[in-house]
Amino acid sequence: MSRLAVELPGLSLKNPVMPASGCFGFGREYAKLYDLSQLGAIMIKATTREPRFGNPTPRVAETPSGMLNAIGLQNPGLEKVIEEELSWLAQYDVPIIANIAGSTMEDYVEVAKRISQAPNVHALELNISCPNVKKGGIAFGTVPEVAAELTRLVKQVSAVPVYVKLSPNVTNIVEMAKAIEAAGADGLTMINTLLGMRIDIKTAEPILANRTGGLSGPAIKPIAIRMIYEVSQAVSIPIIGMGGIATAEDALEFFYAGASAVAIGTANFVDPFVCPTIVAELPALLDELGFDHISQCIGRSWNKGGPTVYCGT
Amino acid sequence: MSRLAVELPGLSLKNPVMPASGCFGFGREYAKLYDLSQLGAIMIKATTREPRFGNPTPRVAETPSGMLNAIGLQNPGLEKVIEEELSWLAQYDVPIIANIAGSTMEDYVEVAKRISQAPNVHALELNISCPNVKKGGIAFGTVPEVAAELTRLVKQVSAVPVYVKLSPNVTNIVEMAKAIEAAGADGLTMINTLLGMRIDIKTAEPILANRTGGLSGPAIKPIAIRMIYEVSQAVSIPIIGMGGIATAEDALEFFYAGASAVAIGTANFVDPFVCPTIVAELPALLDELGFDHISQCIGRSWNKGGPTVYCGT
Amino acid sequence: MKVEKMTIVYHEPIARNIYQLILGGTLVQEMNEAGQFVHVKVGERTDPLLRRPLSLCDINKEASECTIIYRKEGAGTALLSEKKKGEVIDVLGPLGNGFPLEAVQAGQRALLVGGGIGVPPLYELAKQLVKKGVTVTSILGFQTQDVIFYEREFASLGEIYIATADGSYGTKGFVTDVIGGRGLSFDVLYACGPKPMLKALEQKFPDKEVYLSLEERMGCGIGACFACVCRVPNNETAYKKVCSDGPVFKVGEVVL
Amino acid sequence: MKVEKMTIVYHEPIARNIYQLILGGTLVQEMNEAGQFVHVKVGERTDPLLRRPLSLCDINKEASECTIIYRKEGAGTALLSEKKKGEVIDVLGPLGNGFPLEAVQAGQRALLVGGGIGVPPLYELAKQLVKKGVTVTSILGFQTQDVIFYEREFASLGEIYIATADGSYGTKGFVTDVIGGRGLSFDVLYACGPKPMLKALEQKFPDKEVYLSLEERMGCGIGACFACVCRVPNNETAYKKVCSDGPVFKVGEVVL
Ligand SMILES: Cc1cc2nc3c(=O)[nH]c(=O)nc-3n(C[C@H](O)[C@H](O)[C@H](O)COP(=O)(O)OP(=O)(O)OC[C@H]3O[C@@H](n4cnc5c(N)ncnc54)[C@H](O)[C@@H]3O)c2cc1C
Ligand SMILES: Cc1cc2nc3c(=O)[nH]c(=O)nc-3n(C[C@H](O)[C@H](O)[C@H](O)COP(=O)(O)OP(=O)(O)OC[C@H]3O[C@@H](n4cnc5c(N)ncnc54)[C@H](O)[C@@H]3O)c2cc1C
């Protein structure tokens, strides 16, 4: 078995590297640049029950080593995603993780039920933490009981394992993670963006039309690492880590912290080939550091004994 | 009156620019580079009842556009700070804001009582949010009732106005700010550092001996801006803003967000002259943008009507 | 669409804060349409993080060189302006859909209307139109005299009018004042510039064939992130992406 | 201590991943002690953010030039290594307290022990000692043959021994093996290098006059941030700062 293969609930990944939701659309654009089958998986753009236009523009602003976005969950809606996007993606040998969002619990349940039946959807990712949606969004991601309840409801209807995406905008991320684990989640993905803002010097107006937006990119990497380090020691479900990864070394830092796979968001905008590049560079990095298999790195910063969470063998 | 002068509780500032606590020691080093009387104020290093050695080294690690620190409140203790540092600082025409910390409420009360009587201490800054101290520290900064209680106790004994320094590591910063305002705080300072971590690729060990540390520098600026924007609209006490400021433009962004003065931390390490440079550059920036007085910028991103919080006239 | 490290062949200021940058590389062979753009990485590390979208101003396939003209504006273009001849720059492109040449026939008359830093893509367009046998009239608007560029280049391809907002050169006022004042007629109008200018043209010529190139803040530049969308008339959820459906749209196709 | 934009006069690799950088500027006139360092800004913007501490290897007041020798290690030194002759670098310095010359008299014998990238400051020290009339013996340890530098330069100032960890050049082993093997005697020992080397020297010469230059991760570099402290023996709260009290300490002054 390949030294990069990892086995997570619902996901037999040939490698642990995947694009993060919202930063890769439904793959069509990147498919013009490389074969998507090279990816461990694809986290598709957040899908909601109905089509959404999202927020007014400007929707992005640059920050030191990061960016703010307030896309506002723009997507073509559940039906079109299943019929046009997922069926198109089926031509690639790559499992899809469907990121789903909504304004009410019923929205999530409805989307989960339907989308989890698509043949190439191998897992769901509950986006309970989008900072750019006014209604409801915040409570789902910041109140443990609410997040747990949502997890339970979605688990009941989902045909595939359910991962819950944690918001970093909380006082106690471990408490959130434990509540979600107890509610039956199969895995966690973390972190989503941090709520931030930029103001235009000339106009004194926020640069984003939505005023605030989600901070992503290398700037947030140390926060993601810390949170994964804490959560991975407190739960026994696996974590897909993200937040500022741009190189194979960055990815390794996430494995050390306790992630069992990694996702790459913002870096796709800087280097559209970043995902396959990291896949290609990881083996040499493992060689250099004397590891046979990526699973030996998982949680190594707190457990030298080797893989304790999930491994690929 | 100077176009940069601002009037805050206890602080008649000739300009609204000051070094942030912990990034300027007690001023001795920077005094070799420039006249400290140029500064609006000085926030001195956190002072505790007893001398503290702090954490083992390494205590700092670099991150993209930021740094982590885990100094651990090293300081010579209340007595020495009063006798040696504050009395030395008295030669400069600059008000001191004494940053105080402790492990128990009694610690804070004791330090507040004593240090607030030093003639050049014009205000206290309660450091309730240091992420690098194991005992107690976290609850002070994350539980509104605890923060409020501490504020009340310190207010009772302090001879000067009390500012409370908010931690960004919370779900709801507005709730914290309101609880602290209700408890009688005269002002807020924000933000302290975000809890983060870095792991060494070669050793798989955290780079900081303390494992986690506080993230500061330009990377956190959009988070600080967002929090000040939210809090300044929810409270009526003034805010001294900080978090990643490195230029006059950065400072202005903080005023627009709702700060009435700004503090500069990490940037002192990059450019030791950054504080006087920003003081010198602000008037030209005001000219360029057509403002007569810095107070016209305060809160301008949410209130075009002009100064609503505090102004210098 | 590829990523290539292109080499700086020439890089000099040509007006106040306006730089001409000539890049060499095989990527030029993929560049065809006037109005397409490249997405340029200006920083070596993560600050500034994002690429900068810049239009192709001149495509020279024989020399395998392309020209970009940009204004030093914020942090990214300031860094870019310090790069020296011989250095390499990471370029993603060519991106987007340019101005449709097929909208106008040989012998017909095209009006090219550019505002400020919207002027550059019109130069490649003018060249291609002239080559096709189209009569080109260019109307270029600038703030002041000292930021005018490429007057001679456009003049060599057809009639040219210049307007400056402060009247320091040419007609005082906006490009629309020139069109109105001169009563210029045309078969097709192509424009690139600030949104108020595009809106004015949209209103002025409701029945004409008009193509507008839009600007929007971008993330990916290739259609994946939904940063740069604009609305489609009379539809609540439909959208077009400036980066991959545009940046050039037929007037009325999207809401300005 | 000042901040100055110094000009790169020379910048070339002199061994595998080892670069020699010569900077020109008036700041050189303030540089006096071997063992002092400068704090160098390597990035143009905020990534990398912090300055890098680098020792003075050679101070040439007449030419107003100083030499730094550094190893390309992480992101910051990698960026530094790409800077070209003629470019300017933002330098804060000189910082810290260097090796005390007054610890040794003319006619006495000084042993200079350097490990890897700890070697550079010993060169300026050797020059100053020789000028004072002190007999200098240098023992330089490196990992492998291909990272050795400045052998000739040290040789011109006195006896020199080289050790390599892999035995590819000179004595196989560590600098302490050389001192032991050769039974070298001295009045004062000055050392700079990795902590295990310094600890070995501390243990080996409990009764000798030994000065050690330490390394620690730094924030400010000037004594303000408490990043770089080390403990003082037999005291729970006392400390010294490597940047401003050191980097050179008398053995026993601080806990290694
Ligand atoms: C399709 C397209 C083609 C363009 N062609 C040209 C050209 O040929 N010449 C030229 O000078 N300019 C052109 N621009 C505008 C140019 O992209 C911006 O001026 C530039 O990105 C500003 O970057 P900065 O580093 O100077 O400013 P900063 O303020 O540092 O930029 C911060 C962020 O905002 C974005 N941004 C700021 N202003 C704009 C803007 N007007 N449009 C889009 N993004 C912006 C930047 O790309 C960056 O992500 C074009 C824009 C688009 C969308
Ligand atoms: C007083 C002093 C003098 C020095 N003199 C020299 C010299 O003459 N030649 C030379 O090659 N090196 C010297 N060093 C070590 C040099 O500072 C580091 O190798 C360098 O900072 C590493 O930066 P980087 O960008 O390559 O690595 P990165 O890993 O990108 O650095 C990240 C951060 O860690 C810090 N850091 C990493 N390694 C070290 C280290 N060993 N010591 C201190 N900080 C470190 C960096 O300064 C930076 O803040 C000296 C260190 C000190 C403290």
Ligand SMILES: Cc1cc2nc3c(=O)[nH]c(=O)nc-3n(C[C@H](O)[C@H](O)[C@H](O)COP(=O)(O)O)c2cc1C
């Ligand atoms: C433009 C953009 C759009 C995003 N859209 C989504 C989304 O639809 N659903 C979601 O769960 N996360 C979304 N995210 C968050 C990312 O998936 C990721 O969690 C975050 O950006 C941190 O990773 P990064 O620093 O690698 O980008 C988005 C991020 C960006 C930058």
Ligand SMILES: Cc1cc2nc3c(=O)[nH]c(=O)nc-3n(C[C@H](O)[C@H](O)[C@H](O)COP(=O)(O)O)c2cc1C
């Ligand atoms: C090295 C270091 C030490 C600090 N020590 C203190 C401290 O003692 N008390 C305190 O309230 N804040 C302390 N801080 C936090 C700063 O005062 C400031 O709130 C934070 O760094 C954000 O501002 P900046 O990004 O400008 O550095 C420290 C920060 C740094 C980097």
Ligand code: FES
């Ligand atoms: S910039 Fe990403 S979709 Fe247009």
Ligand code: FES
């Ligand atoms: S590096 Fe700041 S005190 Fe030494």
